Amino acid sequence: MTRNRQRLTRRGGIIFILSAPSGAGKTTLIKGLRSIYPDIELSVSWTTRSRRGGEVNRREYRFVTQRQFDAMRAKGQFAEWAKVHNFLYGTPRRPLDSYVKGGRDMLLDIDVQGARKIKRVYRDAVAIFLLPPSMRELARRLARRGTEGRETMRRRLANARGEIRRIIEYDYYVVNRDVKEAVAALRAIVEAERARTSRVNRWSLEPLRSRRPRVVHEQRSKNQRSG
Numbered sequence: 001m002t003r004n005r006q007r008l009t010r011r012g013g014i015i016f017i018l019s020a021p022s023g024a025g026k027t028t029l030i031k032g033l034r035s036i037y038p039d040i041e042l043s044v045s046w047t048t049r050s051r052r053g054g055e056v057n058r059r060e061y062r063f064v065t066q067r068q069f070d071a072m073r074a075k076g077q078f079a080e081w082a083k084v085h086n087f088l089y090g091t092p093r094r095p096l097d098s099y100v101k102g103g104r105d106m107l108l109d110i111d112v113q114g115a116r117k118i119k120r121v122y123r124d125a126v127a128i129f130l131l132p133p134s135m136r137e138l139a140r141r142l143a144r145r146g147t148e149g150r151e152t153m154r155r156r157l158a159n160a161r162g163e164i165r166r167i168i169e170y171d172y173y174v175v176n177r178d179v180k181e182a183v184a185a186l187r188a189i190v191e192a193e194r195a196r197t198s199r200v201n202r203w204s205l206e207p208l209r210s211r212r213p214r215v216v217h218e219q220r221s222k223n224q225r226s227g
């Protein structure tokens with residue numbers, strides 16, 4: 001479906017944002033989605049925190065010093081940045097601009113603070129919030145990790161409640177009760193957003209070649225409002 005659409009249209013790249021409370025299963029779903037859409041690039045954030053076991057620089061994060069991060073921030077090279085648990089995290093602006101301009105899609109794994117900032121700068125970005133089936137299940141998943149103490153778990157659950165309350169700021173939500181079903185829901189969102197006529201910059205189908213997609217879309221919206 002996507003391949004046929006590419007033959008008929010040209011569009012700008014889409015920024016997909018995926019946010020979730022810790023323990024909701026975001027990493028698993030990202031892997032599942034990118035196995036379907038390997039063309040969707042995963043943005044690599046910059047961070048001042050230390051590298052953990054198994055992490056590779058430039059794969060999970062770009063690990064930098066406080067001085068390097070501050071220099072990037074001073075030059076306005078982050079599309080968004082935030083301080084989380086005493087460490088700085090930032091999304092570099094240049095790759096986002098390059099992908100949007102080149103018609104390629106990018107996925108951002110960021111928190112609610114970052115999502116709000118990205119939506120302010122990139123108004124066509126698609127924000128998706130991942131929900132657990134219940135707070136009890138979220139607590140169970142966190143406990144199953146075996147990496148957090150009782151106080152850390154309490155803080156993460158408190159943070160999760162605050163993040164979930166901001167779901168109204170997102171365009172879509174997906175409940176991760178079953179991984180296959182959740183990945184299917186994400187796939188449906190990607191397909192729907194890629195098929196939006198308002199995103200088309202150029203049509204190659206003969207009856208539409210002379211049309212200006214955005215102007216046509218705006219005129220249709222005005223007609224609907226006046227009717």
